[in-house]
Amino acid sequence: MKSLVTLLLIVGLTAFAQAQITLTHADVPGVGDAIVLATDTTVADLNIGTAGPNQSWNFLDLENHEVYATDYLSPAQAPLSADFPEANLCAESQGAYTFMEISESELLGLGLVADLTGDKNYLSVHIDPPQKLTVFPTTFGTTFQTTYATEFSISGELLGVDSLRIKQTAAQTTFTDAYGVVLMPNGLYDALRQYVVTSSLDSIWALFAGQWLLVDVQINESESYQWLSAESKGVLVTIEIDPNTDLPFTATHFVSYSQAVQAPVAAFTFEPAGNGEIAFTDASSNTPTEWLWDFGDNTTSTEQNPIHVYSESDMYEVCLTATNDGGSSTICQIVAVIVVSTGEPGESALAKVYPNPVQDVLRFQFNQPLAGGEQALLFDALGQVILRSPLQSSTDLNMSALPNGPYFYELINGEGRVMQSGKVLKGE
Missing domain, CATH: 2.60.40.10 (Immunoglobulins)
Known part of the structure; x- marks a missing residue:
């Protein structure tokens, strides 16, 4: 029955012409976001479909053989961030940190930092020139090319040499060749499909007796398809093609997305009501859920918009700390308070x-x-x-x-x- 329902749904979807899909820089994750992906290694029978508009793809049978999360950070939160001064976004997954630079026109991969030994002795790997991961806006028919290279060295002690150097230079072309709807285990998505072709020259060198010796060199060709959706904040499905069989051999697919809760930016206004009474109004952004007021006279309040009565005239430093699940923020202002006693100053007045x-x-x-x-x-x-x-x-x-x-x-x-x-x- 499930297959019949699926078939009817696909037929119904293809009966309607779909509007063009366009993705911009706003459709990628931001700092604080988290995306969960899964890998399925039994996808040889998966139908990747054909190029063109108004397509539909049935990926309902994708399974979660391996599940992992990617957290998006500010580069300053990652180790060795000073090695990538142009980065404005970082993705952490399984202990590796990928540094990126995002603008309104493109997303670039600048390099990564990884802990290869498990002892927090991080290795910094630059991609120079950087890899163009995508361009903005991307829509049906968008094509772009990128050439990138990377090189890094590791200890060769286990192999009896001083050091090993791994080099790669690559050329990649991305064709946005289709758009339509994708049926996934977790929902229905409007998506663009991209066909990605990569050619790379990979080599391994060994430092022995003061000389670098070529150990191995290979020319590799790879093909993959990826589907992009605004709802998945980028890649919805990536399918790698086996070069020997021309069949899919692994699929990485979107499971869930959680948007970051932005910490409040504390702000407040105040209005004197006379004779020491001040009405304070919270003006913080990013929806705080808790408030702590320090009125500067050894009294506090947890109300959002408290009214406080001072007993003495003075200049008070009033501080508001606004908090939510994303963090907290504090701001302080000087508040002049006038408390007027009844009647005129007496003989003892200064x-x-x-x-x-x-x-x-x-x-x-x-x-x-x-x-x-x-x-x-x-x-x-x-x-x-x-x-x-x-x-x-x-x-x-x-x-x-x-x-x-x-x-x-x-x-x-x-x-x-x-x-x-x-x-x-x-x-x-």
């Missing part, structure tokens, strides 16, 4: 502040000597500093250019601590 209401000049008259470094700050109703003046025994603050309304002042000492604060009204 300074007499008059007149209040004021029309032009506000005077601060001190009744005791100053130590030096003191300042007067004048705030508007939103808590923004609008006037600042050094303090003397008698200091005038010119408010004639300010609009009528309530204002707040702070007198601070040389260490930035508030000595006295209050409210004045500017009126006609």
Whole structure:
């Protein structure tokens, strides 16, 4: 019954002309993404189909003989990343790190770093010139060529020589020769098919008695087909062709994709409500799920948008830490707080502040000597500093250019601590 249903589905799909498929640089994995692939080694009977538009391919019988994950990292997260300064993407799979450079026009393979001995003694292998893995945009009829080379040396102790050198130069041509729908064990995908032909010259050299000797050289030809889909973030299926039988001998296929959760970028705004009350609003990006506020007065909150009441006038450093599954981020801002006591300053006040209401000049008259470094700050109703003046025994603050309304002042000492604060009204 399954085969009959599959046949009917394929016939139905081919009855409709499909829109062209175009893949861009946005259709490849990004930093933090993870893709799970599987390999099937029993695919000799797999039908790879023909070239052309509006094709359909039945790969429902693909099996997961070997499953492995590929994690996409920032190059800085990988070992020996300094060897690949142009890389902006790195893929880690089974302990090997592939360094790539992605742009709006192409994806280049720059090299890899591998731990061949299992002791974290990493080997860096450059591809120079780099391998062009794909071009953007890619659509039906896109063809590109690339020539690349690599060379690296390893210890030859086990073979009785000083060192072994492996060299490869290759030429590769990729033809995007078909598009259509692909039936997979995990779903239905719109995909482009590419036919890839690679010719390479591979050689092994041995360093013996101070001379490099050619040990082996081969010319290899290979063919493969790969299907690309936006849903799989690139390669959906790769089928290698056996050069001796011209039949498929292995298939690597897409199993799942998980998108990275981006860590928040913390941000917040605040709005003074008067007399020490501040309303804080979270403005963080990338959807945080947890918040930790430090109000700078030894109190905290885990609310997203808390309202906090300060008991004393001062300049407070307020910090927000926003967190989700991708990580956390912290930002701090200085918040000026005015707490106004009821009534006018009494006889014990440090300074007499008059007149209040004021029309032009506000005077601060001190009744005791100053130590030096003191300042007067004048705030508007939103808590923004609008006037600042050094303090003397008698200091005038010119408010004639300010609009009528309530204002707040702070007198601070040389260490930035508030000595006295209050409210004045500017009126006609």
